[in-house]
């Protein structure tokens with residue numbers, strides 16, 4: 001605390017990102033990074049930007065990247081917004097589209113950055129409990145609201161909501177914005193992007209951090225009708241005109257264009273997930289159905305925090321959330337390589 005702080009800072013509760021330990025030789029399964037590297041074409045594109053042109057500002061509108069994303073999704077560039085990671089895209093969406101008189105709605109167990117943005121932008125929110133099976137029940141969202149947001153697949157549960165249910169939500173909620181955060185959709189879900197043409201209140205956000213193995217490049221984007229994108233651009237240009245540097249714009253475009261590469265690494269992650277789930281169930285774990293690059297699992301005979309600590313002693317880092325109470329028994333485990341998952345299984349075998 002300091003007398004020099006602005007009043008708003010005293011009340012902030014910042015997001016706590018998963019740890020990025022500086023030690024080598026860790027089996028790092030705590031922040032849902034891709035265990036495989038990005039496409040070689042991304043590295044070439046980034047290298048090509050290491051040139052004298054770095055003295056010049058990048059394209060403030062990221063026009064080539066937005067055109068590439070638009071082509072990939074079959075939309076027009078004015079339906080695409082890009083940002084410095086999808087966290088920045090989400091932050092702008094909270095400010096631009098979710099700040100109204102009514103509280104916004106999101107699940108009680110969800111991405112823990114949402115309440116942080118509500119605190120920063122002074123947006124009232126109401127959490128809607130997931131079912132006992134940790135599912136989002138659309139009918140629970142039929143209440144007056146200033147907007148609705150959730151990840152699909154949800155985080156940290158990994159559970160996927162069917163596209164038909166999202167359409168039912170949109171049909172029943174025409175007067176406020178619905179943001180579907182598709183950070184993990186490439187690992188087994190069906191995207192809602194195709195619904196944007198018919199639903200003017202739908203904004204879909206995406207990131208290259210997970211399925212494109214580019215967490216270090218910081219690129220995310222949103223797709224929605226042009227009137228929603230314009231609101232995001234107004235906030236962006238009131239905040240930072242150049243959120244994506246030259247490396248990010250070039251690397252992200254190369255990755256979007258190398259579709260077969262990122263589809264192949266996603267398929268490898270999905271295959272490893274199937275195997276890991278089966279092996280963990282054989283050890284007595286209960287694993288929620290996952291459509292993401294992580295699983296959410298608990299062991300009936302072992303405490304979540306203790307298991308996470310014991311794995312850490314064996315140089316394996318997973319994520320554990322202390323609250324809310326009903327997820328405290330769970331571990332969120334990123335799908336690594338087969339070798340990393342074998343190391344995890346060996347450790348769990350010794351512990352359980």
Ligand SMILES: *Cc1c(COP(=O)(O)O)cnc(C)c1O
Nearest residue numbers: 085086087111151183207209220
């Ligand atoms: C990882 C994640 C993000 C943020 O991704 P970045 O693009 O790396 O900022 C957004 N939403 C959810 C649900 C995530 O898990």
